[in-house]
Amino acid sequence: MHQVTMHSEVPPLLTAGTSTGDGALVAELLELRASNEQLSQALVSRPVIDQARGMAMVLVPCSGDRSWDLLVDVSQHSNVKLRDVAAALVATTKGQELPALRREWRRALRRLHAQERP
Numbered sequence: 116m117h118q119v120t121m122h123s124e125v126p127p128l129l130t131a132g133t134s135t136g137d138g139a140l141v142a143e144l145l146e147l148r149a150s151n152e153q154l155s156q157a158l159v160s161r162p163v164i165d166q167a168r169g170m171a172m173v174l175v176p177c178s179g180d181r182s183w184d185l186l187v188d189v190s191q192h193s194n195v196k197l198r199d200v201a202a203a204l205v206a207t208t209k210g211q212e213l214p215a216l217r218r219e220w221r222r223a224l225r226r227l228h229a230q231e232r233p
Contacts (some may be wrong), residue, residue: 167201
């Protein structure tokens with residue numbers, strides 16, 4: 116996995132004798148590296164999130180948008196990253212349980228059903 120390079124970690128060649136314009140380039144380089152890291156993480160996380168969405172669509176049942184909302188709801192209320200919530204749900208297909216997230220899943224399902232009622 117790639118590491119985000121912090122400004123203090125920029126090689127001396129990039130920082131030695133930099134002018135204002137060079138400083139802007141270094142800042143832009145750091146911003147681009149951080150963005151690249153975020154995109155790389157998203158690409159790695161996306162398949163498991165999509166699997167979890169599909170599982171939620173079948174189990175609940177609900178639409179793709181509602182399954183996304185359900186995953187986000189669990190993530191936000193349990194203070195667990197969305198990709199980790201998704202990975203935990205997908206892991207149940209391999210016999211693992213959701214003990215830490217089970218309660219929040221129930222609450223999220225109740226909130227989802229409450230929104231659907233007129």
